[in-house]
Amino acid sequence: MSMFKIFNVAGSAVSAQSQRLNVVASNLANADTVAGPDGSAYKARQVVFTTTPMGGPGTAGVTVSQVTEDNTPGRRIHDPKHPQADAEGYVTYSNVNTVEEMVNMISASRSYQNNIEVMNTTKSLLMKTLQMGQGS
Amino acid sequence: MLNRLTDALNFQTEALKLRSERQRLIASNIANADTPGYVSRDFDFATALKTATGQASSGPSGLSAPKLAMNAANPAHLQRNGQLAGSGATTDLAYAPTTQSNLDRNTVDMDRERANFADNTVRYEATLRFINSSVRTLNTAITGQ
Numbered sequence: 568m569s570m571f572k573i574f575n576v577a578g579s580a581v582s583a584q585s586q587r588l589n590v591v592a593s594n595l596a597n598a599d600t601v602a603g604p605d606g607s608a609y610k611a612r613q614v615v616f617t618t619t620p621m622g623g624p625g626t627a628g629v630t631v632s633q634v635t636e637d638n639t640p641g642r643r644i645h646d647p648k649h650p651q652a653d654a655e656g657y658v659t660y661s662n663v664n665t666v667e668e669m670v671n672m673i674s675a676s677r678s679y680q681n682n683i684e685v686m687n688t689t690k691s692l693l694m695k696t697l698q699m700g701q702g703s
Numbered sequence: 704m705l706n707r708l709t710d711a712l713n714f715q716t717e718a719l720k721l722r723s724e725r726q727r728l729i730a731s732n733i734a735n736a737d738t739p740g741y742v743s744r745d746f747d748f749a750t751a752l753k754t755a756t757g758q759a760s761s762g763p764s765g766l767s768a769p770k771l772a773m774n775a776a777n778p779a780h781l782q783r784n785g786q787l788a789g790s791g792a793t794t795d796l797a798y799a800p801t802t803q804s805n806l807d808r809n810t811v812d813m814d815r816e817r818a819n820f821a822d823n824t825v826r827y828e829a830t831l832r833f834i835n836s837s838v839r840t841l842n843t844a845i846t847g848q
Contacts, residue, residue: 570723573730580734616738625744625796627731685730700838
């Protein structure tokens with residue numbers, strides 16, 4: 568019964584999207600983190616999606632193959648009174664781009680909803696298939 | 704005698720199998736909507752159904768070679784179309800055309816996939832109803848009412 572594989576496929580996508588949401592949440596939470604004494608602030612993280620075969624041709628799920636770190640330099644703001652300011656009076660914040668993360672979050676949640684709907688539709692189809700030939 | 708009774712059902716069974724296969728394909732496309740480099744897949748339902756039910760393909764002369772499945776003793780044997788014998792796939796998968804290309808080379812068009820998914824769902828249910836009504840007809844004939 569090939570339709571049962573849809574639950575594996577959509578399930579893998581939902582799991583991958585929820586991991587993406589998790590990463591977005593941790594990025595947003597750390598948007599205003601200041602660099603520690605070692606001078607390196609929190610770096611924005613991104614998930615990398617990869618297609619993974621799930622039995623049969625054309626049946627492809629998704630996995631998160633890796634989580635990468637964004638290596639662009641963090642925001643530097645001149646604030647000599649800040650306790651974490653360096654010798655020149657600059658404070659280094661994390662390199663999280665809040666607008667980008669919000670867009671990422673909306674995209675992830677839409678994809679999540681899409682896959683949930685695929686599962687719901689498939690479930691109702693399979694329930695109707697189970698009742699095949701039972702009259703009226 | 705019995706195959707005459709089930710002839711009408713066989714056709715709908717093949718249609719139902721292909722519909723479920725297409726449902727799985729579209730679900731894979733929707734799942735991979737955000738995967739870089741993923742290429743959207745689909746197949747032509749009418750051609751696939753003709754192949755599956757053994758009807759002659761509409762060639763230019765009408766003299767096309769009969770589509771015979773090769774004998775496979777092991778599910779790992781390859782069929783003529785290069786697919787595994789045990790996979791149950793009798794259809795050639797095609798790549799869906801791109802309408803708006805993405806920078807990450809992903810060709811899933813979510814609007815089209817959602818439309819295809821809804822369309823396929825309705826047609827799957829329709830096929831189910833055809834089967835149900837055939838069964839009801841047979842039941843009526845057997846009980847003689």
